[in-house]
Amino acid sequence: MPNPHAIKPAGGGVFARLSDLFWRRPGVLLLTLLLPPVLWLGVIYIGSLVALLAQSFFSIDEFSGLIKYELTFKTYLELLRPANLDILVRTVSMAAMVTLAAAVIAFPIAYYAARYATGKWKVIFYLGVMLPLWSSYLVKVYAWKLILAKEGILNWIVEKLHLSWALDGILAMPVIGGNSLSVSYIGTFLVFLYVWLPFMILPMQASLERVPLSFLEASSDLGAKPAQTFWAVVFPLALPGMIAGSIFTFSLTLGDYIIPQIVGSSRLFIGQAVYSHQGTAGNIPLAAAFTVVPIIIMAFYLWFAKRKGAFDAI
Amino acid sequence: MISAVTFENVSQHFGSVKAVDQLNLQIDEGEFFAMLGPSGSGKTTCLRLIAGFQKPTAGKISIFGEAVQDVPPYRRNVNTVFQDYALFPHLTVAENVAYALKIKKVNKTTRQKESEKALEMVRLGGYGKRRPSELSGGQRQRVALARALINKPKVLLLDEPLGALDLKLREEMQGELKTLQQSLGITFVFVTHDQSEAFSMADRVAVFNEGKIAQLGTPEHIYHRPNDLFVASFVGSSNVLDRDQLNVIGVTGEAASLRPEAIQLNEGGDKNATVISKNFLGSSIKVVVEMDFGQLSALVDHARGDSIVVGDNVNVAWDKEALHVMSGTDA
Numbered sequence: 279m280p281n282p283h284a285i286k287p288a289g290g291g292v293f294a295r296l297s298d299l300f301w302r303r304p305g306v307l308l309l310t311l312l313l314p315p316v317l318w319l320g321v322i323y324i325g326s327l328v329a330l331l332a333q334s335f336f337s338i339d340e341f342s343g344l345i346k347y348e349l350t351f352k353t354y355l356e357l358l359r360p361a362n363l364d365i366l367v368r369t370v371s372m373a374a375m376v377t378l379a380a381a382v383i384a385f386p387i388a389y390y391a392a393r394y395a396t397g398k399w400k401v402i403f404y405l406g407v408m409l410p411l412w413s414s415y416l417v418k419v420y421a422w423k424l425i426l427a428k429e430g431i432l433n434w435i436v437e438k439l440h441l442s443w444a445l446d447g448i449l450a451m452p453v454i455g456g457n458s459l460s461v462s463y464i465g466t467f468l469v470f471l472y473v474w475l476p477f478m479i480l481p482m483q484a485s486l487e488r489v490p491l492s493f494l495e496a497s498s499d500l501g502a503k504p505a506q507t508f509w510a511v512v513f514p515l516a517l518p519g520m521i522a523g524s525i526f527t528f529s530l531t532l533g534d535y536i537i538p539q540i541v542g543s544s545r546l547f548i549g550q551a552v553y554s555h556q557g558t559a560g561n562i563p564l565a566a567a568f569t570v571v572p573i574i575i576m577a578f579y580l581w582f583a584k585r586k587g588a589f590d591a592i
Numbered sequence: 593m594i595s596a597v598t599f600e601n602v603s604q605h606f607g608s609v610k611a612v613d614q615l616n617l618q619i620d621e622g623e624f625f626a627m628l629g630p631s632g633s634g635k636t637t638c639l640r641l642i643a644g645f646q647k648p649t650a651g652k653i654s655i656f657g658e659a660v661q662d663v664p665p666y667r668r669n670v671n672t673v674f675q676d677y678a679l680f681p682h683l684t685v686a687e688n689v690a691y692a693l694k695i696k697k698v699n700k701t702t703r704q705k706e707s708e709k710a711l712e713m714v715r716l717g718g719y720g721k722r723r724p725s726e727l728s729g730g731q732r733q734r735v736a737l738a739r740a741l742i743n744k745p746k747v748l749l750l751d752e753p754l755g756a757l758d759l760k761l762r763e764e765m766q767g768e769l770k771t772l773q774q775s776l777g778i779t780f781v782f783v784t785h786d787q788s789e790a791f792s793m794a795d796r797v798a799v800f801n802e803g804k805i806a807q808l809g810t811p812e813h814i815y816h817r818p819n820d821l822f823v824a825s826f827v828g829s830s831n832v833l834d835r836d837q838l839n840v841i842g843v844t845g846e847a848a849s850l851r852p853e854a855i856q857l858n859e860g861g862d863k864n865a866t867v868i869s870k871n872f873l874g875s876s877i878k879v880v881v882e883m884d885f886g887q888l889s890a891l892v893d894h895a896r897g898d899s900i901v902v903g904d905n906v907n908v909a910w911d912k913e914a915l916h917v918m919s920g921t922d923a
Contacts, residue, residue, distance in 0.1 A: 490676070490678070492675075492676055492678035493680060495643075495645050495672075495674070495678070496672070496674055496678035496680075497680075497691070498644075498645075498664070498665040498666045499643055499644075499645075499666075499671055499740075500666075500671065500691050500692040500695060500739070500740075501666050501692050501696060501743065502666055502691075502695045503666055506695055510691070510694070510695070511680060514682045515680075515682060587682075
């Protein structure tokens with residue numbers, strides 16, 4: 279005779295029945311959870327990206343300004359024209375410099391947070407890193423424009439310190455200099471660096487969290503001086519986080535069109551080129567071709583990082 | 593003779609906690625030395641002081657006669673097997689083992705040869721190309737051992753080296769460590785909270801309690817002649833009798849220990865005790881008896897124990913020398 283107390287009665291209602299169904303068929307639960315994001319990312323996002331990229335294989339008729347729907351590499355050849363090539367080189371060098379500087383500045387901060395900060399100090403670290411992300415990006419960029427302007431606070435401090443000669447010397451340098459910091463590449467660089475820095479610190483800190491103190495002790499125990507321990511143990515283990523951070527800083531710099539427009543010389547970056555070509559100029563094929571460049575650069579960068587063993591520790 | 597490691601009035605304080613307190617210690621060259629004690633007794637701190645991961649608050653530490661308290665770990669000819677092994681996950685097994693050689697800028701061919709030799713020594717020949725994550729706990733332990741031994745250190749430190757292994761593997765490794773130490777002739781200092789591990793491997797054992805050494809001596813000495821109640825109760829499950837109980841049996845003293853296996857059951861004489869429990873332990877049987885002054889536990893063989901039933905009246909006796917009266921009384 280079955281014991282009536284061995285099984286609890288089935289709960290009534292839709293949710294109880296759903297719970298039973300999900301338990302019996304775990305696949306149904308997985309499908310329910312994954313369907314919305316797959317639709318969103320896979321179909322709407324990737325789909326429209328592919329549609330845009332497909333445009334880069336069309337070209338524009340120079341006389342009518344209409345798009346010719348024939349497959350051609352003509353638009354890509356146009357990217358190689360000196361004016362366009364300048365834009366690519368300028369943007370990629372800026373992104374590389376910003377990424378490198380962000381990695382150098384982020385490391386000590388991330389290292390401190392991972393190794394030493396506990397309790398209250400960890401909260402302060404997270405707040406300090408995240409707080410700038412809470413305010414509008416435009417507000418921050420305009421604030422920087424004011425800071426870097428000729429009449430701005432930075433100039434004032436430099437003057438009070440009697441270091442104007444040094445700043446003038448830097449601004450007198452070709453390419454990176456300008457009338458003031460706010461209209462020079464140095465200014466653009468500083469703002470990029472400030473705005474993207476949290477995206478480098480956080481993944482780097484996460485990867486350093488996974489380096490236990492015993493690794494450092496073991497390295498030292500085996501005869502490695504602190505600098506050797508850094509290069510042989512800490513750096514390789516922090517590398518995946520550094521790469522993750524650099525993907526953010528690099529690709530965000532490659533695609534941004536607001537910062538170079540507000541702070542810097544009037545010379546174009548990729549983002550501005552895309553903006554103007556797909557907007558006023560109506561040259562969607564060229565805009566699409568410009569968009570392909572960062573994607574290819576990132577793909578190549580990741581392939582290279584993987585080949586160099588950057589992800590071995592994951 | 594110069595001793596391998598010497599502590600002179602060494603203290604290590606963390607705030608108000610005295611992890612190590614005014615400690616004096618000499619470890620001889622070539623000996624297998626165990627630091628035994630409960631967690632928080634200061635044994636691991638002592639090991640870390642020898643390795644150089646910590647600087648003592650006060651006192652002098654020497655390794656082979658040279659004062660080292662101001663010498664960083666990377667300049668000490670001492671290597672450590674860590675409790676969590678601390679194998680570098682981004683390096684292969686061979687690269688881990690050869691790490692110290694790479695730091696010394698030894699060329700690649702020599703490094704490969706030496707690391708393979710060290711791996712063969714711990715019976716892991718041919719495992720060099722694998723990653724630490726692909727090895728079992730016991731194998732990782734051997735890799736950590738090979739890595740620490742490749743530099744031929746003057747002293748090898750082992751921090752709870754067998755703690756993470758299961759019982760069978762642990763017993764196997766105990767034998768191997770002992771053999772390895774004897775063939776290499778290197779001074780081994782190892783930390784453990786497991787008295788059977790300390791006794792089975794060490795030449796001498798220091799029992800730690802609250803930052804001090806409660807007793808130092810050979811395993812036999814510590815087992816049979818514990819200094820005080822703490823040592824007696826920490827080292828195995830001894831019967832401990834206090835002054836009042838000793839009075840009942842006509843012995844004067846503050847406290848005494850009586851080993852369970854020294855107690856004889858039914859070897860003749862009056863029935864002076866009642867059996868209150870009986871546990872089968874495999875090779876022996878544990879019998880707890882109630883006497884006029886309290887309870888005693890006894891370990892007896894099957895010839896004696898099999899016929900005993902709970903509730904039986906039995907005779908309990910022991911040799912006079914088996915009762916060890918202790919000087920110290922602090923528990």
